[in-house]
Amino acid sequence: MALDAAWARAWMAGVGRSMADNRERLIDLDRQIGDGDHGENMDRGFAAVEKALSADDAPDTAAGILKTVARTLMSTVGGAAGPLYGTAFLRASKAAPAGAFSAHDVHDVLAAALGGIQARGKAERGDKTMVDAWIPAVEAAGIQAEAGSSPEEALNAAARAAEEGAAATEPLQARKGRASYLGERSIGHLDPGAVSTSLILAQAAEAARA
Numbered sequence: 123m124a125l126d127a128a129w130a131r132a133w134m135a136g137v138g139r140s141m142a143d144n145r146e147r148l149i150d151l152d153r154q155i156g157d158g159d160h161g162e163n164m165d166r167g168f169a170a171v172e173k174a175l176s177a178d179d180a181p182d183t184a185a186g187i188l189k190t191v192a193r194t195l196m197s198t199v200g201g202a203a204g205p206l207y208g209t210a211f212l213r214a215s216k217a218a219p220a221g222a223f224s225a226h227d228v229h230d231v232l233a234a235a236l237g238g239i240q241a242r243g244k245a246e247r248g249d250k251t252m253v254d255a256w257i258p259a260v261e262a263a264g265i266q267a268e269a270g271s272s273p274e275e276a277l278n279a280a281a282r283a284a285e286e287g288a289a290a291t292e293p294l295q296a297r298k299g300r301a302s303y304l305g306e307r308s309i310g311h312l313d314p315g316a317v318s319t320s321l322i323l324a325q326a327a328e329a330a331r332a
């Protein structure tokens with residue numbers, strides 16, 4: 123489908139299901155190198171997003187939907203991830219086009235989200251955070267946009283790159299967030315936030331395929 127308001131809604135419905143399905147997995151990952159609440163935080167946040175988007179006065183543009191997502195996540199998720207994802211969706215909403223997304227818009231919106239996360243959390247590539255899923259996603263979308271691919275293809279490439287980026291956090295030592303307190307003991311575990319980012323972007327691509 124075109125990447126428009128209906129797509130943004132379908133994406134968020136998909137994320138709501140995915141966070142419920144992956145709740146235990148994300149809790150388990152966060153137990154290894156954090157405080158074990160990431161799955162609960164994300165499931166609660168995106169359940170609240172679903173509720174906010176089903177209200178009678180819910181927005182009917184992609185930008186408006188992304189802004190509601192941002193506000194809802196900021197007020198319900200808490201922890202490190204709440205403000206980070208909240209800022210990501212807020213910046214994404216500001217970068218969103220008035221109509222349907224082009225492949226360049228896909229890149230620009232993902233880049234804006236990443237910019238918000240880094241402005242807030244100061245993490246760089248390799249610090250073993252969600253940034254390690256976002257950076258390759260932005261790069262992959264950029265390559266597709268430059269190659270003249272469709273918006274759906276740009277999103278697919280971004281989702282695949284995020285998944286690979288999340289998998290690649292396993293051998294890293296955390297340098298940001300709670301996991302960094304573990305020092306070398308953070309090595310050998312996936313970063314929960316990088317995994318939740320890859321789930322979110324997988325749903326963006328999935329919704330586009332529908």
Ligand code: ADP
Nearest residue numbers: 160201202203243245251252298299314315316
């Ligand atoms: P908390 O650590 O407060 O319990 P969560 O468990 O919900 O919060 O989220 C943890 C995730 O947040 C980490 O796996 C990591 O991906 C992400 N994170 C933490 N600090 C930062 C940061 N400074 N920059 C980017 N991402 C971060």
Ligand code: MG
Nearest residue numbers: 156157159160
């Ligand atoms: Mg946690």
Ligand code: MG
Nearest residue numbers: 157159201202
């Ligand atoms: Mg916590």
